[in-house]
Amino acid sequence: MAQDGPKIDDDAPVPGVAPYDGPAGGWGALRGVAVAIKDQMGASADTRALLQMNQPDGFDCPGCAWPDPRHTSSFEFCENGAKAVTWEATPKRVDPDFFASHSVSDLWDWSDHRLEDAGRLTQPLRYDPATDHYTPIGWDEAMARIGAGLNALDHADRAEFYCSGRASNEAAFLYQLFARAFGTNNFPDCSNMCHEATSVGLAKSIGLGKGSVTLEDFDHADAIFCIGHNPGTNHPRMLSTLAAAAKRGAPIIVANPMRERGLERFKSPQHPTEMLAPGATRLASAYHQVRVGGDLPMVQGIMKALFAADAADLAADGAGLIDRTFIAEHTVGYEALRAEVEAQDWAALEQGSGLTRAAMESMAQVYAKARNVIICYGMGITQHRHGTQNVQQIANLLLLRGNFGRPGAGICPLRGHSNVQGDRTVGITEAPGEDMLARLDARFGITSPRKHGHNAVDALAAMASGEARALIALGGNLAVAMPDPQACFAAFRKLDLAVHILTKFNRSCLLPARETIILPCLGRTELDMQAGGPQWVTVEDSMSMVHASRGRLKPASDDLKSEPAIVAAMAKATLPASPIDWDGLVADYDRIRDGIAAVYPDFHDFNQRVRVPGGFRLTVGPSQRHWPTPDGKAHLLTAGDAPAQDDRLMLATIRSHDQYNTTIYGLNDRYRGITGRRDILFMNAADMDRLGIAHGDRVDVVAAPDRILAGQTAIRHDIAAGSVAAYYPEANGLLPLDAHDRQSGTPAYKTIPVDIRPAA
Known part of the structure; x- marks a missing residue:
């Protein structure tokens, strides 16, 4: 039988570090939900959203992509799902008064947790370099500036269209349609960083x-x-x-x-x-x-x-x-x-x-x-x-x-974002197939580019070199999520145009381009009302089930728009002569789903099948021993040259229990015994003894002379010998942008060779 690991040495107490003896889940999880509700929603919290989460007539959890059981319980959510919902449904607001009181330079010194904890965005904003403040801007003016900025590029490939896995199938499909009608396959995507x-x-x-x-x-x-x-x-x-x-x-x-x-x-x-x-x-x-x-x-x-x-x-x-x-x-x-x-x-x-x-x-x-x-x-x-x-x-x-x-x-x-797999399925890819592009062109009367575009690593390199001049970001916190933050931050500041479509303010917004615009969008929990009435969207879970998601809460602001509506408005402003009826698609999302079905045969009868409670499963050939490879066979593949052994310690970046990707809900990591801090380096006891490091010592983690994670607290933890771990994204600076899998472009966040030395 497996045994729980040894407790941290109580003879050397470290502030914020103590054993946690409870199981996963249990009373600790219930307390975590209660704290999330209290901290984000207050004593008068409206918890109806939690009861609607992952229900057939409710909304899909904005957290992980684990599938829903066919027969859901009276409440089908977990602690971290509750955190994600309360984080979105919070009554806290960042309104014009907030931005009038805080310059971008002031906000830079805030932690990532504090930035997003400030609350929901309420209206479009534009960065004013003269005052170093974000100021309100109307939707029409924002769209006109975005269209002008994109059309000022000398080539469509100068633009990067980033997509977060938070986006629905409908938003993602319109987004790829817009970018391809504009003329590029540059689709850096959060999939590039994980799976x-x-x-x-x-x-x-x-x-x-x-x-x-x-x-x-x-x-x-x-x-x-x-x-x-x-x-x-x-x-x-x-x-x-x-x-x-x-x-x-x-x-x-x-x-x-x-x-x-x-x-x-x-x-x-x-x-x-x-x-x-x-x-x-x-x-x-x-x-x-x-x-x-x-x-x-x-x-x-x-x-x-x-x-x-x-x-x-x-x-x-x-x-x-x-x-x-x-x-x-x-x-x-x-x-x-x-x-x-x-x-x-x-x-x-x-x-x-x-x-x-x-x-x-x-x-x-x-x-x-x-x-x-x-x-x-x-x-x-x-x-x-x-x-x-x-x-x-x-x-x-x-x-x-x-x-x-x-x-x-x-x-x-095991996928992360609740629709990161679905976004890829409906076209968010830098390497599209010819059959898909031909069907897209035939359905919408456009001519899509055939040249493969940029993934996330390529996009940041293009921004750093000046090749890319514009970034449209449909969700996410790209600058913080990527390796090598100093290079990424500098690359963002070189842009002519940056557009961020978000529910909450984050650090990527503090890296202004020559023109920077923030567009606030509806969250997964909120009612989406369009010209054709209330709308709903769809998502695909990690097991290829496609199902509906219906938000019902009152939007955080009357000035919010849905992601499909924002994408369509940008497309109209940028491509006024486009043959695509953007307004018609947004008025009734059934029309978007009909477009998806026309381009992707596996979505046949999309609108009918997805209205069945629980949705439907896409075709998964290997589940029937059908192998959609060129020769119709599964391939047993050799590994080739094994990765070179490195005598240095190997560091993996990890997420805390109070975290979802770059979103930091709080400063605790309950199951690992960490409270109120993130400056922790988890180490094997034998490695600490060999290096003369005591439990609680302050150390610097050195990947290269110019790549140092300074001032970490080394703690004894049950981790494999030769291995250390530190929190993401704080440890991203240890990893250069070119340290990635050459076949997929996935950054090597989990194998960073490092040395440990006493803190300078």
Whole structure:
């Protein structure tokens, strides 16, 4: 059985650092919800929004993309979902008086938490360089300035169209239509920073850059592997699914550098009898603390052990452990993969993974014994220089025993934003296919560009070099989310035009271009009234289910517009001769959905199917053992050159429990025992002893002479030897912009070689 990690040394108390002994969920989660409601909404809080979240006639949680059960409970939300909703539904406002009182220079010294905690934006704003203040601007003037700024560019590729995963399918589809009608495929996207390695890696492996499982598959899995993710913080509703599997005896095998409470034990806050009972559900049946960056050798070690056990079984007149019928019928590349894996040296695999051979063999034994296996993974797999290879090796492991296309088996990438997958599905991509572009052009009477555009890394490089002159940002906090903030901040300030479409003010707004405009939009919880009446939108969860989302709360301001309406207004102002009826599309979102169905055949009868409670699932070929690759086969892919070993400590950036991406709800990280601070470096005790660092020492984290995270407090934590962790985005400055996976462009936030020295 998995054991909880050792407690922090009480003999060396550090302010804001103390053990947390409770399970994931439990009374701590209920207190967290209560605090979020009180802090953001006050004593007279209107909590109706929480009861509407993830319900068939309500709105989709703006947090994670974990799917909704078909039969929802009376309330189907988690602590972090409640934080996301109260953060949006807060009565706090940043109005003209706020901006009259605070210059941009003054606001720069505010923390990221304080900036967004100030409240909701209420009207369009324009930066005035003469006064260093944002001042109100009317919608018509704002659109005229945006149109003039875009049309002043000497080429459409001078513009970057960033999209956050918060945007609905309808907003994202209009956005890509606008950009392509304008003439560019420059679509830096939040997917580029998290699961692009999935999109690229799985597309080459199984023909589709998405997961293959459904929520119901977890009821039939004989074993579940959880690699490189932290469900207690990043997708808490998954814990109920894992707990149900654990209760029926399915082993849950965890591989993660840090011990995370959400992978150890759980008590559901939504079940009163469980809350009142002693104890909690034990989740992990085995917990392997792989070294940061060691996932690829770990998976290769599991496969090496599997091949050896297969050979032994055959020698004993058994049938073998590899599904040879499946391999022969459905795959190519088996012999090359087997040769590569068998050639690996166990000592090198142990050194690279930080695990013993026995540990990897034990994982292989559990895998081989189980008929149906699901492997779940998160950004601990994707955010590496070899993230695409990581993803493909996990797919290889599943393919070897035919763990696709049957109940209880498949691959499960854990997406973050609630519609980051959907945005990609409806066209937010810098590398569109010809068939899609041809259908788009035929439907809307435009000529889309065929040249592939910029991803997020490319876009920031183009901004830094002066190649890109304009940025339209549909949500997000791009300057803070990307690596190398000093270079990114300077790049933002070089722009001629920056437009931010937001619910709340953030640091990216404090990097003014020559012309900077902020456009306030409706949130997911709010009523969207258009000329054709109240509208609703759709989203796609991480398991390819598409369903409706209906906001019902009164908007934070009468001067807010929906994201589709804002996109359409920008398009009209920029492309006055466009053949597209932008007003008609916005008046009735059914027309947008009809356009989506015309461009993407998988959305056929979109408006009819999505009105069924719970929505519908898009086609997922690998779920039926159909492989939409060029040759119709799944590909077992070799890893090629292994990542070079580095004797330095490897740092991974992590999110706290009071955080969602760059949004900092508060300064606590409950499950890791941190309260009221974020200047923490999590270290292995043996590494601290070796380096002469005591629990609570102030240290500097050094990636390069000009890349230093100064003044961190080193604390003893249960993390793999050779590994350290610090909070994102504070640690982003340790990572240069060019440190990314060459196949997918995903920044290597999770493998940063560093040295630790006493604080200067």
